[in-house]
Amino acid sequence: MREDFKVIMAVVNQPGKYEPSEFQTGMLDCCDDIGICCFGYFCFCCLGCSIASDMGECCLCGLGMPIRSVYRTKYNIKGSMCNDYMVTMCCPLCTTCQLKRDINRRKEQGIF
Template sequence: MAVTRQPGSFGPSEFQTGLCDFCGDCGTCLYGLCCYPCLGCSIASDMDECCLCGLSMAIRSVYRTKYNIQGSLCGDFWAVGCCPLCATCQLKRDIDRRKEQGIF
C-alpha cells in the first residue's frame, strides 16, 4: 500500500465557522465578551504558547499554517485589526471543533 498523505498533514481548507458566526457557539462569544484576555490565554494554552500570544495576529497565522487553512498574513492582519473579538472567537471555535473531531 502506497502512502499518499503524510501523517499530520492537512489538505487546503477554510475555517470551520465564519468570522461573524456568533450563534454557532454562543458560549465562546460570551466568554470573549466577558473576559477577552482570558479567551486569548485559553487559545494560547491550547496551542502550547505564552499567554500573551493568544490575542495576536501571529497565533492566528501559525494556526492557519498548521492546519493548511487558506488565507494570508494580510487577511489575518485585517481580521484581527478590524474585529479582534470576531477573529479570536472564530479561532477558538475552530480549535474546539478540531478537538471534537480528534484532529487537534
C-alpha cells in the same frame, strides 16, 4: 552496463494530497457557540489565554495576528498574513472567537 552508472529518479508528486481548507465556522458565526462569544465579550484576554494554552504558547500570545497565522499554517487553512492582520485589527473579538470555535471543533473531531 557500467557499475558506477546510477539512475536517479526525481520525485514528481508527493504521496497523498493535502488540500487547503477553510476555518470550520465563519468569522461572524458568533451564535454557533454562545459560550465562547460571551467568554470573549466579557473576558477577551482570558479567551486569548485559553487559545494560547490550547496551542502550547505563552498566555500573552493568544490574541491577534501571530497566533492566527500559526494556526492557519498548522492546519493548512487558506489565507495570508496580511489577511490575518486585517481581520484581527478590524474585528478582534470575532476573529478570536472564530479561532477558539475552530480549535474546539478540531478537538471534537480528534484532529487537534
